[in-house]
Amino acid sequence: MSLSPAQRVFRFAPSPNGRLHLGHAYSACLNHDRAREVGGQFLLRLEDIDLARCTPELEASLLSDLAWLGLTPDAPPRRQSEHFADYEAAIAALRDAGLVYPAFMTRGEVKGFATLHEKREGRPWPRDPDGAPIYPGLDRDLTPDERRARIRDGAPFAWRLDMAAALARLEGPLSFTETGNGSEDEVLAEPALWGDVVLARKDLPTSYHLAVTLDDALQGVTDVVRGCDLLPSTSVHRLLQALLGLPVPRYHHHELILGEDGRKLSKSEGAASVRALGEAGLTPVDIRRMVGL
Template sequence: MRTRFAPSPTGPLHLGHAYSVLLAHDMAQAAGGTFLLRIEDIDQSRARPEWEALIYEDLRWLGLDWEAPVMRQSERLPAYRAALETLWSRGLLYPCSCTRRDIQDAVSAPQEGAEPSVGPDGLVYPGTCRPEAPPQGPMPDRAVLRLDMARALSVLDAPLRHEETGRGPGGETGQIAIPGDSLLRAAGDVVLARRDMGTSYHLSVVVDDAEQRVSHVVRGEDLFEATPIHVLLQRLLGFTSPIYHHHRLIRDAAGKRLAKRDDARAIRTYRDEGLTPADIRAKVGL
């Protein structure tokens, strides 16, 4: 078993992160496996060295250790480019020039009373820039690239499914089928490369999990809807899909999911107040 924790250095870790990382660490330890750490810092406009340093400090305070060296996404742009080139060569990507406002306007236009679809990335892209035939020539640099979802599904040689040992929002577990029509409707042509990053969360997480040979992805149930996208990309890129374990979310007294801006529940704050790692485990129900 190889599990991982993959935080973004854009703020302090909170109790929700503590639950996720402790669960991933404990699962690997119980199975005699390996726990990995990955720093997801592709968004260099928001990533800060001081937040990354605090991640290491908080995790060591919790008593965790991980395999070295730590993978940092900002150092892996060539790997993401290679994956994009593979998809481009198969005619599965196309450039998109739409702004967020363009998409909002397109999906808000009267369409016989249909409500706009919302997926893991927000409003489902209406296909404004999607070409009738795959683009020819070299893949453009510094461009927004979208996956042609319908074309990608058409090249599969078997139905999509993923193995779930945790729980989906509806309590799903076991072998979960991923119908192609639901991916088209609920995700659409997702962005795989952003102009300012050269990649996206969906692409980088799939490429990195494969590189680190992650066998079990442990993460919050808020990412359950993104899993079909990742399983599809794994199939298209020839990667083995890991087993997924989506866990419950840690919420505040009002039932709201914790966010990095909620410093009152930051691990650092509890440390400063004199709590112990055992106290943190108790707070998150471990």
């Protein structure tokens, strides 16, 4: 069933942990423009679950830059840090269904396990689409008593999705609509490529995968427009939608704005900010021209 224009909802979802750069500006403008073209809504979500790196000063800077670009959201921004209860409820539902378990291996320990295996066996350890070693699942088989004892002793842990158990709940393959190639394509979701992904931690009730999936549903997002680097993650999001009974938006994964070295722009590596470009005399029209809009 096609959606009427008034029902179309787009969102821009940056993390306020650095200055807005040209890649962000492109994605924000694309979401804004598509919403305006169809008479839909343009929403802003601040993905600020990293409370150490996301600061009020950087959030204020981000909002100021969006205003300077002429991008006005149609509702107050949703801050993920204000909605931890939503994520806790989702984890509780998955836990009650037996689909998540506490895993105690750290990211460094998983990497060390994979490196040791490769040296010993002489063949590569499987990796997820982002290139990280797949979690070996050693904690999946702990008994309930062993898990409780480790948690009682204060061991840090993450809630990982039991991928095999989750896939067993499905009645058939999952897919999603992708329009990034200029046509409506039905793409097969392959969540198994990610292994037992982290959905939350002991001290943080969510991860990117869980938060973005739940937020899109709670904000009524119908069209997810974001960078093509996130296309593989959509398989995990599609699985979570099925497990939690959430609606499935349409997806459009756009090309990335690359630096002179051909790499994706990064806040951590000092990509030129929109603010710096504005202070150098460029206008919002110049910014749009630079990103091909």
